[in-house]
Structures are given as structure tokens and as C-alpha cells.
Amino acid sequence: MFEQIYNHFNDIVAAILFVIGFSNLLFQKNLIKKIIGLNIMDVAIYLLLASQGYISGRLAPILTDGSENAATYINPIPSGLVLTGIVVSVSVTALMLSMTIRLYRKYRTLDLDEILVKVRKEKEDKGEG
Amino acid sequence: MADFNPKEKKILYRAFRITAAILIVMLAAALIFCMFDLPGLFSPDHPGENIVAERYIESGIEETGAVNFVAGMILDYRAFDTFGESNVLFAATICVMVLLLVQDQNKSRAHRKRSKKNGSVNSDQTTVSESQTQSEQLPESKAYYEDLRDEREIEPRLIKNDVILKTIAKFAVPFILMFGVYVILNGHLSPGGGFSGGAIVGSGFILASVAFGFDKMERFLNRKSAGIITFVSLLVYCLAKSYSFFTGANHLESGIPLGTPGAILSSGLILILNICVGFVVACTMYSFFSLMRRGKI
Numbered sequence: 058m059f060e061q062i063y064n065h066f067n068d069i070v071a072a073i074l075f076v077i078g079f080s081n082l083l084f085q086k087n088l089i090k091k092i093i094g095l096n097i098m099d100v101a102i103y104l105l106l107a108s109q110g111y112i113s114g115r116l117a118p119i120l121t122d123g124s125e126n127a128a129t130y131i132n133p134i135p136s137g138l139v140l141t142g143i144v145v146s147v148s149v150t151a152l153m154l155s156m157t158i159r160l161y162r163k164y165r166t167l168d169l170d171e172i173l174v175k176v177r178k179e180k181e182d183k184g185e186g
Numbered sequence: 187m188a189d190f191n192p193k194e195k196k197i198l199y200r201a202f203r204i205t206a207a208i209l210i211v212m213l214a215a216a217l218i219f220c221m222f223d224l225p226g227l228f229s230p231d232h233p234g235e236n237i238v239a240e241r242y243i244e245s246g247i248e249e250t251g252a253v254n255f256v257a258g259m260i261l262d263y264r265a266f267d268t269f270g271e272s273n274v275l276f277a278a279t280i281c282v283m284v285l286l287l288v289q290d291q292n293k294s295r296a297h298r299k300r301s302k303k304n305g306s307v308n309s310d311q312t313t314v315s316e317s318q319t320q321s322e323q324l325p326e327s328k329a330y331y332e333d334l335r336d337e338r339e340i341e342p343r344l345i346k347n348d349v350i351l352k353t354i355a356k357f358a359v360p361f362i363l364m365f366g367v368y369v370i371l372n373g374h375l376s377p378g379g380g381f382s383g384g385a386i387v388g389s390g391f392i393l394a395s396v397a398f399g400f401d402k403m404e405r406f407l408n409r410k411s412a413g414i415i416t417f418v419s420l421l422v423y424c425l426a427k428s429y430s431f432f433t434g435a436n437h438l439e440s441g442i443p444l445g446t447p448g449a450i451l452s453s454g455l456i457l458i459l460n461i462c463v464g465f466v467v468a469c470t471m472y473s474f475f476s477l478m479r480r481g482k483i
Contacts, residue, residue, distance in 0.1 A: 064226030072217035076210055083206040112235070113228050118243065118255040119376065120447070125247060127240040130255065132232075134239055137260045137267075140381060144271045148278035151474050155285045158478060 067108035074101035088157050088167045092150065099146040103139045110135035251444035251453035252374035261379075261456045265427040272420060272463055275470045279416070282474060288481035348397075355397030362390035370464035374453045380460040384467025391472040400480065409483040412469045419462035426455055 062069060078101060081094025110132035118133040157167070164172050190198065225232050242259050252258035260268050370383030395403040429438050445452035473483045 061222055061226075064228055065221050065224060067227060068221035068224055069218055072221055073214065076214040076217065079213065080206070080210045083210065084203065108227075109224075109234060111227060112232060117377075120247065120253045120255070125244055127243040130243055132234045132239045133242060133256045133259055135234070136256050137264060140260060141267065141271050144274055144381070148274055151278055151282055152285075155282045155478060159285055 067111075068105060071101045071105035071108070074098075074104065077101075086168050086170060088160070088169055089154075091169075092153050092157065095153070096146065096150055099142070103142055106142070107135050107139045247447050250456065251447055252456050253447050254374050254376060254379075257374045257379050257456060257460075258453070261373075261459050262453075265455075265459065266430040268459070268463065269423055269427055272423060272466045275466055276416060276420060279470050279473050282477050283483075286477045286481055287483075351397045355393055359390055359394045359397070362393065363387055366390055366464075366468070370460055371450065371457070373460040374456045375448065375450070380463025381467055383460075384464040385471060387464065387468040388471025391468065392475045395472070395476065400476070403476075407469075407472060407483075412473055412483055415465050416469050419465040423459060423462045426459065 075098050078094045078097030078099075081097060082091050085091055085094065112131050115131045116129055118130040118136075121129075160172060161167055164175050166172060166175075242263060243255055246252065246255045246258045250258035250262040252262065366383050366386030366388075368383075369378035369386055370380055373379030373383065391403070391407065426440070440455050442454040444454050447453070451457070476483050
């Protein structure tokens with residue numbers, strides 16, 4: 058049991074980080090903190106993906122001592138996949154933050170419950186008037 | 187939420203939090219249980235070691251010339267993929283601009299054209315109704331512009347008194363920019379490349395704009411020049427590597443010689459593509475910050 062945990066240490070830490078980020082989405086009321094939670098979930102996925110390329114006892118994939126043997130280096134492909142993911146995470150976070158700025162300018166609060174209350178009140182006023 | 191009295195609200199919140207806690211514990215248990223099925227860190231035959239990784243490492247230097255195998259992979263073997271990533275950053279800049287860009291009312295081209303067309307006869311009436319319809323179209327109108335005016339007026343006053351920031355920035359910004367350029371140019375020799383180097387240069391720009399004021403940054407990095415830099419870099423990348431649309435998996439040789447591995451002027455197109463990606467990322471980082479701070483690049 059403990060040997061299994063030791064063998065899959067990176068995956069378990071990634072799963073725990075993912076759950077921590079997800080619990081941010083559920084428990085926080087502030088919009089900015091929810092966005093931080095989404096970011097934590099992204100980072101957990103990168104940890105899981107990039108650590109799948111690790112092979113114990115080998116070097117980073119940059120030419121060292123002139124050896125071009127594939128058995129001296131770790132797998133370089135997952136690092137390239139994570140690069141794409143990081144770029145996507147940056148773009149999504151920027152879009153979410155700019156939408157939060159627009160929401161704040163209109164409703165003057167960052168609390169999601171209060172924003173929903175105000176939206177519902179606006180719809181009622183527009184429906185009646 | 188407005189229909190409940192405070193006691194009911196408290197009970198509802200507590201019930202929600204308890205249900206959420208139970209759900210999270212179940213989710214954590216399910217994920218960790220699934221993780222035991224993955225191949226572990228120390229397993230002897232990892233399914234990820236296949237012929238693709240072998241090809242990238244063993245023929246990496248002769249086919250791409252890059253000493254950094256990951257850079258050779260993302261900018262030569264899989265260059266079309268990185269082209270898509272740069273486009274994602276460009277699209278994100280455009281979307282944030284659509285959401286947050288504020289044009290000065292007096293200087294916008296549409297406003298000038300409209301006031302010229304209407305002429306001088308009914309100018310008073312039309313301009314009054316024009317400004318009314320313009321402010322009605324924006325839902326937040328008055329508070330929105332007052333907010334932005336506060337942001338644009340408070341900022342210079344704060345910076346004038348901030349001696350620490352200015353002194354440190356005077357020493358730090360040249361070294362940050364130089365380090366970022368070094369990371370971009372050495373992408374094929376050591377860890378780094380266009381993305382990380384571009385982020386470093388972008389954060390150098392952000393520090394300079396916070397410490398010295400946005401007006402000084404606008405002299406060389408305003409909306410027109412950032413747009414031109416991003417567009418030209420993406421165009422160069424597109425012309426270099428989008429032949430994959432038509433040739434599929436086959437490779438077209440560029441005329442640039444590969445050089446000796448280990449030198450800076452080596453590995454053909456990789457150096458040029460690193461510089462293009464660095465430009466795109468730096469301009470994107472700076473325009474995100476500037477748009478969110480004050481509504482224009």
C-alpha cells in the first residue's frame with residue numbers, strides 16, 4: 058500500500074492539487090478567488106502531464122557529453138504538450154479577469170450571490186416596466 | 187437569495203457547504219483510486235518510451251541542428267502546433283481588447299466622421315442627440331467613464347511620490363530586458379525559448395510602465411506599434427511553417443543552412459521562429475496589463 062503511494066507520488070499530489078482548486082470554486086464567494094481556483098486546477102494538470110515523461114536515472118533532454126543515445130534522456134514529448142496547455146491557461150485567465158472587471162464596473166461588487174440577486178431584480182424591473 | 191430571511195440563509199449556506207465537503211472527499215477518493223492504475227515513477231517499461239521519442243532524440247541534431255531537443259521538437263518537428271499557440275495568444279489579446287478598450291470620445295474616428303458629415307447647420311441639435319445615443323448604447327455610461335477617469339488621474343499622482351519604485355526600476359529594467367533577450371536567443375542551446383523569454387521581456391515592460399508612467403511607454407509601444415509587431419511576427423511564422431496545410435506530414439527544406447550545433451547562428455529557422463514567438467508573447471503580456479489597468483494599450 059505504501060509502496061504504491063511511493064510509486065505514484067506525483068500523480069497523487071496532482072490529484073490532491075486538483076481537488077484543492079476545485080474546492081475553491083465551491084467554497085469561495087469572491088469571483089477573483091474562484092479564478093485563482095481554476096488556475097490551481099490548471100497547474101495540477103500540468104504536474105500530472107509533465108511528470109509522465111520522467112524516467113528515473115536519466116538526464117534532461119539537452120545534449121550532454123555528446124551522447125545522442127535515446128537511453129540517456131527522459132521523454133521530451135510531454136514537456137511540449139504542457140507548453141501548449143500553459144498558453145491556453147494564460148489566455149483563459151486573461152479573458153475571465155477582463156469579464157470580472159466589466160461585471161464589477163456594472164454591479165459594484167465581486168460577490169457572486171449579490172450579482173445574481175441584482176440581475177434577477179433588473180429582469181423583474183424590466184419585465185414590469 | 188433575497189427572498190429568504192437571514193436564519194434560513196444561514197441554514198442553506200451550511201447545508202450547501204456540508205454537501206460540497208462530502209462531494210469533494212468523494213472526488214478526491216475517486217481520483218486517487220484511479221491514479222494507482224497509471225504506470226508509476228519507477229516502472230521498468232513505461233509505455234511513453236516509443237519510437238517517436240527515440241526519433242526526436244537520435245536524429246534531432248542532424249535534422250534540426252538544435253542542441254535543446256525540446257526546442258527542436260516544438261519548433262521544427264511540431265512547428266505547426268506552436269503556430270496555433272501563438273494564434274491563441276493573438277486571439278486572446280483581441281478578445282480582451284473587445285471587452286476592455288475605451289476610446290476617447292473626442293478622438294474616435296467615428297465621432298469625427300459623424301460630426302463632419304452633419305455639417306454646421308443643425309450641429310447643436312445633432313451633437314446633443316448623438317452624445318445621448320452614444321451614452322445610452324453603453325450600459326454603464328456615466329459611472330464607467332468616471333471610474334476610468336479616476337484610474338487615469340490617480341496614477342500619475344501616486345508615481346510622482348514613489349522614489350523607491352523609480353530608483354529600483356532604473357537599475358532593474360535594463361537587466362530584465364537583457365536577460366529576456368538572452369533567453370529568447372538561446373532557445374535552441376539551453377532551456378528557454380520564445381515563450382519564457384517573451385514572458386520575461388513582457389514583465390520588464392510592465393515594471394517600466396508602472397514605474398515611469400504610461401506616457402513614456404506609449405512613445406514606443408502604443409496600440410499601433412504593438413499591433414504591427416504582433417502581426418508581422420505571426421505573418422513571418424505563417425509564411426515559414428504553414429505549408430503543412432498542403433503537404434501533410436512531408437517536410438519542405440528551408441534554404442537556411444543548419445550550421446554547427448552549439449553555436450548561436452545554427453539550427454536554421456528555429457532562431458527566427460523563437461524571435462517571432464518572443465515578440466508575440468511580450469506584446470501580449472504588456473497589452474493584457476495595460477488594458478486591464480486603464481482601458482487602452
